[in-house]
Amino acid sequence: MFTVRKFNQISDIIGKHLDQRHYEISEDAQSYEGILVRSADLLSAEFPPELVAIARAGAGYNNIPVDRCTEQGIAVFNTPGANANAVKELVLCGLLLAGRRIIDANRWLESLHEEHAEGIEKLVEKGKKQFVGPELMGKTLGVVGLGAIGVMVANAAVQGLGMKVLGYDPYLSVDAAWHLSSEVGRVKSLEEIYTSCDYITLHLPLNDQTRGMIGETAIQSMKPGTVLLNIARGGLVSEKALIAALESGQLRHYVTDFPDEGILGVKGVIATPHLGASTPESEENCAEMAARQLRAFIEDGNIVNSVNLPRCEMPRMGGYRISVINRNIKNMVGQITAALAESGCNIEHMVNSSRGEWAYTMLDLTTAPDQACIDRISAIDGVVRVRTLF
Ligand SMILES: NC(=O)c1ccc[n+]([C@@H]2O[C@H](COP(=O)([O-])OP(=O)(O)OC[C@H]3O[C@@H](n4cnc5c(N)ncnc54)[C@H](O)[C@@H]3O)[C@@H](O)[C@H]2O)c1
């Protein structure tokens, strides 16, 4: 029996993979092997020694202390693409809301309704000229980050809305390149996005490299009256520079899913309360993918969609499986196999993968290793976690 602690409300569909006979899902357990989480802040959480994996039911994992987890031998997973369509739809909504001044117009109508009991139709016809707003067709959209969401937004804007679209992503994956419409232009610098676009939308992770990337210099190099959309993370944009730019008109609108007390009420801000992934479809997709990945790792050691460890899968063909997380330094596999040989264990199947500074090995043995053998492998310099999976 394994225990998985939920740090957020997660769709009940997780029960399909984490069934009651083998998993207890708890909101307050103190000892647990797995975590399921959405946006709860785990950055300063203390983890129990039994914890082997954290599954983020969503895309962004800046709420998880990934480096600390790796040092402690904890695998961290996310669910790439599982909520991308929901976010794409919210971005398209944001483009239309900002372009056609729908929020201002709606607010005006509500005020009319409060002030006038009748004659509204005449006032509507007289007043509508205040809310003339440009069409999207023919305007240029810049997409920063061409991952699961950025590609969908770029394709929808170029194919469905008739916009010109420029995309920037220095780390574009082969998979994303396959899915990107050939009508989307790729640029090599952010400067090109800033200077040529009427609308700019951000679809990249928040990390040390991207925090505050939209500051005064970036905003000042944009076209006057640019609409900036940020459904990715609030920390990508410097709030001081943003507010000054909205006040001066350098930015016409800031469409964001991450409002706070600093920007709410500022003219030009159109905000939603972190609703990007809040659709029944994406909540289920993310929960199911997270639960499946968590179970595959807890029970079989298989790694798919980890953000800190390499992809590594080996089908179960009997035998006694152990898994090892270690630093990616020379002679680790040699030392692990030597320790097994010393304990008289024969290796039936083995797989080893690395990712940057870390590596992962799974071995299926013909006989069960004893505790002395596990201790010997755990004592190898650079090994951070050894698990027995039988
Ligand atoms: N508002 C919401 O509810 C919501 C929902 C999902 C995702 N998000 C946010 O959107 C982000 C993107 O999600 P995704 O599913 O598309 O992720 P993804 O990993 O599929 O795509 C991110 C892309 O950003 C690119 N990138 C990384 N650093 C970059 C840089 N410095 N400049 C340009 N591109 C860079 C990567 O190469 C990748 O292609 C997430 O990290 C998350 O913060 C928000």
Ligand SMILES: O=C(O)[C@H](O)COP(=O)(O)O
């Ligand atoms: O990164 C994500 O996937 C989103 O920000 C969604 O967050 P949520 O799961 O808390 O809605």
